[in-house]
Amino acid sequence: MTTTPAAPPAIAPDDPRAADVHALLTRHLELMHAQSDPEDVHALDVDALTAPHITFVSARDGSDGTLLGVGALAEIAPGHGQIKSMHTAEAARRRGVAGSMLAHLVGLAVDRGHARLSLETGSDEHFAAARALYARAGFVACPPFADYEPSDASTFMTLDLAAGR
Numbered sequence: 001m002t003t004t005p006a007a008p009p010a011i012a013p014d015d016p017r018a019a020d021v022h023a024l025l026t027r028h029l030e031l032m033h034a035q036s037d038p039e040d041v042h043a044l045d046v047d048a049l050t051a052p053h054i055t056f057v058s059a060r061d062g063s064d065g066t067l068l069g070v071g072a073l074a075e076i077a078p079g080h081g082q083i084k085s086m087h088t089a090e091a092a093r094r095r096g097v098a099g100s101m102l103a104h105l106v107g108l109a110v111d112r113g114h115a116r117l118s119l120e121t122g123s124d125e126h127f128a129a130a131r132a133l134y135a136r137a138g139f140v141a142c143p144p145f146a147d148y149e150p151s152d153a154s155t156f157m158t159l160d161l162a163a164g165r
Contacts, residue, residue: 009059009068009097011104016049016056020067025049028070028087035126042120042148044072044085054084055108059097068092071101073108076118076146081109083119086130098130102137106159115162118145123155131155 014021025046032043049056049072059069069088076082083105088097109117119139121130139157144150 007062008100010062011057011059011101014056014058014070016046016070021058021070022046024067024070024087024089025085028085031087035122035124042154049085056085057101057104057108059088059092059101059104066092068095069097069101071105073105073112075112075114079113079115080145081112081114081117082146083117098133099137102133106137106161110161115160116158117161118142118156118158120144120148120154120156123153127155131157 016022016025029041029043029045032041044054048054051074053076054072054074056072057070058067059071060067067089069086069092071086072084074082074084083102086098086101086105088101106117117139119134121127121134123131134157137159139159142156142158144154144156145158148154148156
């Protein structure tokens with residue numbers, strides 16, 4: 001029997017205050033606090049994700065609108081973007097949602113003329129899949145950026161977007 005692969009999710013701007021999005025972001029924050037010491041949690045809350053320098057998007061099932069994942073692009077300096085709050089709903093994992101979201105956010109950064117796109121993620125085993133995803137997309141380890149301080153709990157990665165121009 002042949003199965004048809006799932007269609008890629010529909011990714012578009014969304015409101016982090018929408019009920020289903022808010023619930024997923026709450027779950028994301030709960031996980032971050034369960035997996036990291038409080039001083040090492042850099043995930044943004046709903047209010048922070050509505051800031052003008054942040055573009056918040058969601059991934060939804062194209063057939064029924066079910067929320068599959070979320071992500072954000074923050075402008076942290078001229079020409080320098082940061083990926084924030086990427087999270088895939090548990091029921092949607094291993095379906096390519098995170099890869100689609102990452103590609104979308106990288107595309108937004110390129111469209112905005114960013115020369116560099118960076119991120120911070122955890123360094124322990126809970127974050128191994130995320131680090132592997134970012135590495136597959138070309139992100140490499142880098143020193144702390146913006147207001148981050150060095151921490152054994154954090155892995156900092158960056159992608160040189162200017163190299164392809």
